[in-house]
Amino acid sequence: MENQVDIKDPVKFEEIIKRIPKNDLHVHLDGSVRLETIIELSKKEGLELPSYTVEGLNELVFKDQYANLGEYLKTFGYSGAVMQKPEYLEQISYELAIDNQKEGVRYIEIRFAPQLHINENMDMETVLKSVNAGLERAEKDFNRRPEVKNQQEPEFHYSIIVCAMREFGPWSPYFRNFIDSFTYSDRKEICRLASLELAKGAVKIRDKVGLPIMAFDLAGAEAGNPAADHWRAFQYAHEAFMHKTVHAGEDYGPESIFQAITECHADRIGHGYFLFDTTKIRNPEVTDKEGYISDITQYIADRRITIEICLTSNLQTNPSVKKIENHTFAKMLEAHLSTTFCTDNRTVSKTSVTNEILLALNNFKISKKDLRNCIIYGFKRSFFPGRYHQKRKYVRSCLNYYDKITKELPEIFVNKNQV
Numbered sequence: 364m365e366n367q368v369d370i371k372d373p374v375k376f377e378e379i380i381k382r383i384p385k386n387d388l389h390v391h392l393d394g395s396v397r398l399e400t401i402i403e404l405s406k407k408e409g410l411e412l413p414s415y416t417v418e419g420l421n422e423l424v425f426k427d428q429y430a431n432l433g434e435y436l437k438t439f440g441y442s443g444a445v446m447q448k449p450e451y452l453e454q455i456s457y458e459l460a461i462d463n464q465k466e467g468v469r470y471i472e473i474r475f476a477p478q479l480h481i482n483e484n485m486d487m488e489t490v491l492k493s494v495n496a497g498l499e500r501a502e503k504d505f506n507r508r509p510e511v512k513n514q515q516e517p518e519f520h521y522s523i524i525v526c527a528m529r530e531f532g533p534w535s536p537y538f539r540n541f542i543d544s545f546t547y548s549d550r551k552e553i554c555r556l557a558s559l560e561l562a563k564g565a566v567k568i569r570d571k572v573g574l575p576i577m578a579f580d581l582a583g584a585e586a587g588n589p590a591a592d593h594w595r596a597f598q599y600a601h602e603a604f605m606h607k608t609v610h611a612g613e614d615y616g617p618e619s620i621f622q623a624i625t626e627c628h629a630d631r632i633g634h635g636y637f638l639f640d641t642t643k644i645r646n647p648e649v650t651d652k653e654g655y656i657s658d659i660t661q662y663i664a665d666r667r668i669t670i671e672i673c674l675t676s677n678l679q680t681n682p683s684v685k686k687i688e689n690h691t692f693a694k695m696l697e698a699h700l701s702t703t704f705c706t707d708n709r710t711v712s713k714t715s716v717t718n719e720i721l722l723a724l725n726n727f728k729i730s731k732k733d734l735r736n737c738i739i740y741g742f743k744r745s746f747f748p749g750r751y752h753q754k755r756k757y758v759r760s761c762l763n764y765y766d767k768i769t770k771e772l773p774e775i776f777v778n779k780n781q782v
């Protein structure tokens with residue numbers, strides 16, 4: 364066929380993908396700390412690490428494949444331990460923004476659970492201010508560049524998403540105190556209250572300090588911890604006009620996505636991997652399983668609820684995916700859902716936005732138009748910290764730059780699965 368590019372000859376392709384203006388709407392701060400920084404700060408704090416070299420940590424902790432979720436989650440213990448001082452949070456946030464800028468990412472939404480960083484030296488406001496300080500510094504540095512100032516290239520922007528936890532243990536001094544204070548409440552009730560407290564803090568700090576805390580998220584194990592339990596926190600955020608995104612369908616079926624939408628007013632869904640899986644519907648009252656999924660899918664498509672796709676992360680935590688070609692992203696494309704490529708965790712998943720896009724192009728049937736849509740959905744469905752007309756102007760600048768760079772790309776991409 365004419366006008367095709369062989370992705371197996373990747374040099375030029377990768378160069379173009381690196382240059383296009385990209386976004387990452389789902390990236391966890393604690394999963395994206397540079398290994399060099401974990402080593403540097405652990406040494407400073409006298410914290411024990413299994414190795415004090417990047418190679419050693421890659422081999423022992425931050426692996427290419429994780430045997431189980433426990434091994435995967437262990438990585439967060441090491442990064443979380445060095446995120447307990449304001450200056451460290453600032454440094455880590457700054458470096459994450461820089462790493463994104465280096466690969467052409469122009470817009471990021473950094474998410475994390477502030478309650479994991481509250482301790483005797485930092486309250487929630489200090490935690491959020493410190494993260495913001497690092498991101499703001501990287502934003503200002505970038506936007507001072509001549510090519511950005513003279514509007515030849517789009518600016519870099521960011522916003523912050525706070526994560527409530529579906530469940531937690533005594534993982535931080537704050538959570539330990541929280542649990543200890545409620546002698547007569549069960550753990551579920553305690554988790555619900557912690558979510559509501561976070562929603563109140565996030566809204567009040569946003570309004571008092573003027574930080575771009577744009578959205579509320581729910582993270583953690585879905586099974587046994589339904590999103591509906593946290594509806595009061597989401598309702599609070601909703602009434603304060605904060606945006607909502609929910610980790611759903613990552614390790615549980617379509618009902619989790621249903622709850623995210625109906626109970627938590629989700630504007631976006633994190634992962635959504637099991638959206639189409641009838642075998643995972645547990646509610647005995649759902650007799651027409653295909654119809655149930657079709658209705659949810661139709662609603663998501665119609666409302667343009669955007670699915671934050673994290674291919675590498677899903678491969679690592681869902682053994683059932685096995686091969687990337689089995690990922691439900693292909694079905695989502697077929698159903699014309701609004702999807703966007705995200706990393707989830709740059710360090711833990713050893714990935715980048717460029718890498719996620721190349722992974723998709725190499726394994727799915729994606730046209731030039733599909734690729735453009737995915738990137739543009741990310742900008743359009745972002746929780747941009749500005750007025751609507753400013754967002755429109757910014758999205759337009761990204762779009763124009765995107766079209767300029769991708770001019771030479773063919774309409775159809777051919778990968779190893781389509782020969």
Ligand SMILES: [Zn+2]
Binds near residue numbers: 610
């Ligand atoms: Zn996530």
